[in-house]
Amino acid sequence: MGVLGVASKICFALIVIQLSAQQTNAAIPSKTRIAINKANQKGPYVGIVIPNLFELNPLLKHSDYKARSLNIDVSGRRFRFGAIAGQKVILVVSGLGMISSSCDNITRMQANQTAVVRNFCIVLLSRLINKRFGGCAVSSILKIYVWYIGQRYGQGREDELPLEANGDYTREIGYIKFADYTVNVSHSSSYDNLFNNIWYQPEEVFPVDGTPEERQHIFWIPVDPLYYNLSQNLEGLKLEDCVNSTTCLTTTPKVVRVERGTSASIYLDNAAYRGFLYEKFNVSPVEMESAAVALISYQQKIPFIVIRALSDFI
Numbered sequence: 277m278g279v280l281g282v283a284s285k286i287c288f289a290l291i292v293i294q295l296s297a298q299q300t301n302a303a304i305p306s307k308t309r310i311a312i313n314k315a316n317q318k319g320p321y322v323g324i325v326i327p328n329l330f331e332l333n334p335l336l337k338h339s340d341y342k343a344r345s346l347n348i349d350v351s352g353r354r355f356r357f358g359a360i361a362g363q364k365v366i367l368v369v370s371g372l373g374m375i376s377s378s379c380d381n382i383t384r385m386q387a388n389q390t391a392v393v394r395n396f397c398i399v400l401l402s403r404l405i406n407k408r409f410g411g412c413a414v415s416s417i418l419k420i421y422v423w424y425i426g427q428r429y430g431q432g433r434e435d436e437l438p439l440e441a442n443g444d445y446t447r448e449i450g451y452i453k454f455a456d457y458t459v460n461v462s463h464s465s466s467y468d469n470l471f472n473n474i475w476y477q478p479e480e481v482f483p484v485d486g487t488p489e490e491r492q493h494i495f496w497i498p499v500d501p502l503y504y505n506l507s508q509n510l511e512g513l514k515l516e517d518c519v520n521s522t523t524c525l526t527t528t529p530k531v532v533r534v535e536r537g538t539s540a541s542i543y544l545d546n547a548a549y550r551g552f553l554y555e556k557f558n559v560s561p562v563e564m565e566s567a568a569v570a571l572i573s574y575q576q577k578i579p580f581i582v583i584r585a586l587s588d589f590i
Contacts, residue, residue: 304350311348315357321366327565332369370565414507415537415560415582417496418567427451427473437475449495450556451475457548483575496536497570500579507533507581534560537582539567561586 304312326332335341336356343358356367425437425445437445454469461467478495486492510531518524538559544550553559566582573580 308348308350311346312350315346315348319364321357321364322360323366323368324360325368325370325565325569327370329369332367335367414504414510414531414533415499415566415584416504416533416535417498418537418539418570418582423477423479424474425477426471427475429470429472431472433473445475445477447475449476449478452552452556479571481571481575484577494574497567497574499570499581503579503581504533507531507583510583537561537563537566537584539563539565 324335326335336343340361341358342360343356346357348355348357353368353370358365358367427435427437433447433451437447439445440447451473453473454471455467458467458469476495478493479497480491481494482488482491511533513531515529515531517527517529536557536559538553538557538561541564543564544562550562553562561584563584566584570580570582572578
């Protein structure tokens with residue numbers, strides 16, 4: 277089995293319990309719905325969510341991927357049907373970032389009957405292990421780290437945030453002080469920054485089994501404990517370390533279970549901020565999609581797990 281054949285088994289993102297396509301029918305033409313129903317009769321499938329054509333095309337050309345003649349276009353997305361190493365799959369390009377992944381997850385729920393959904397895209401490490409490290413990370417809990425409030429210049433940790441008294445914002449989670457990352461200061465022992473402080477906030481959620489219009493808050497999104505326990509079996513899995521005869525990793529790739537991962541629509545090519553996230557929140561994988569789908573799955577009470585390929589190193 278080739279590298280992508282192995283990767284298709286473990287190194288994507290989100291495992292989601294089967295959802296019937298008959299539950300949602302909005303905005304899908306009847307002709308397309310008929311094609312979807314016929315395809316679902318031959319399911320379930322492993323859904324592979326890919327952010328762009330740059331990462332889709334190598335998979336389409338790989339010998340382990342066998343395409344079927346069936347493609348279904350729904351809501352601006354093309355669902356490609358095929359097989360990888362004998363496993364039935366659906367490929368779909370979501371686009372980069374949180375909003376694209378959320379929209380793709382909603383479209384997939386409307387359209388296709390899938391047993392497994394996985395993301396296939398870039399992941400950075402908040403703590404650099406090795407310049408040529410490779411493998412997979414399995415996160416226990418996830419966080420979207422783009423929900424925060426900027427504090428007015430001159431105020432500090434003891435000052436109440438706007439709307440904090442109403443329960444909209446909180447100082448319980450923590451903050452980053454921009455002045456702490458000032459460099460090349462030579463004329464003064466004290467320094468400041470007009471950006472002041474950024475306070476991290478929990479997400480507002482409305483679970484499907486909750487009271488309508490009554491918000492709840494969550495900061496860490498827990499993955500399904502059963503799936504996370506099962507993922508322990510992957511830690512001893514042997515991964516191939518070469519793409520071809522000339523391109524290989526210098527260290528043996530492996531599967532590692534980590535406590536926490538995080539997502540944002542930010543390509544985090546900054547070692548200082550990655551280090552801050554690791555020290556403050558103990559997060560290892562830092563990427564752009566998983567937590568968005570996790571948040572939707574959490575609110576819809578759909579069990580999931582995140583398994584990310586580590587494929588980019590600073």
